[in-house]
Amino acid sequence: MIPTLHTKRLTLRAPALRDFDAYATFRASDRASFVGGPNSRSEAWHQFCALLGQWPLRGYGRWIIADTETDAALGTTGLFHPEGWPECEIAWSLFAEGEGRGIAFEAATAARAYAYETLGWSSVISCVAPDNARSIALAQRLGCQFEAPFEHTEYGRLDIWRHPSAEEVTQ
């Protein structure tokens, strides 16, 4: 029920048990500091299971970004919509192995295309911590415009970045 997407270099696929070590390593690292971490392995387990569990709950969700050639897990991206979020967002997290090659851009572009073309959405946001310079740069590269801050009970201030609309992307 979780669709698989392909890009030039990447496969966006359902998370599987074999991805958990890479995910837990990411969650335990400072790389997770902008997404509620670092987290213990048991916290990471719940978060990992929840990647899958959101799909039946909402009808959409997040994928593992896998290297098509090796199947190695390089990160996560997709449509993230937990309780307390202003609306569904396109989220991305890159593991250390995925950094620096345009992986997140390629994967997030595919996730956005899925939202617009397959799900028929007209607009979507991404939520980024105001001091997460790398994610802000990626949001801008994806054509997002800063819209407004919102205050999250756990994460503090997050900024809403609005993606180009479905119409604008297909033009």
Next chain:
Amino acid sequence: MIPTLTTDRLVLRAPEAADFPEFRDYFLSNRAQYTGGPYADARQAWILFAAEIGHWALHGFGMWTVTLNDATPIGLVGCWYPDGWPEKELGWLIWAGYEGQGYASEAATAARAHAYGAFGWPTAVSYIHPDNARSIALAERLGCRRDAQAQPPKPDTLVYRHPAPSEIAA
């Protein structure tokens, strides 16, 4: 993919979005003090609720939403095997107002039979906080015995071992 089980008074079915409010209320309340809570906000409860469903996809087994025959949800009962758990567990969470009527025992018995049968488990444990007297009483009612040799998932947790499949069939 998630099987539905039925007992005399209960239905065990896949958790679904409409079950979230009761799950959230449980994990925000003191009832969750021995099961990882209480949580500070609904977001944490939502992640765990989504995780209950994702657990099924990862392992092929998991926790069922338990409802009365009239579809009222009364808790979550079933199989739980997160990373770091030494063994596969049978667990139960019963919402406020549905204790003391044997529902947890009835649901756990059905879940255990399915774990031993369709899922092929050779044994099962329940991990219980030493102060959780109601849960200990339920484990004993289910025929469990303390297993002091078994490794607990956390230092302060008791391991109750369920009767083996052969003992239940006997």
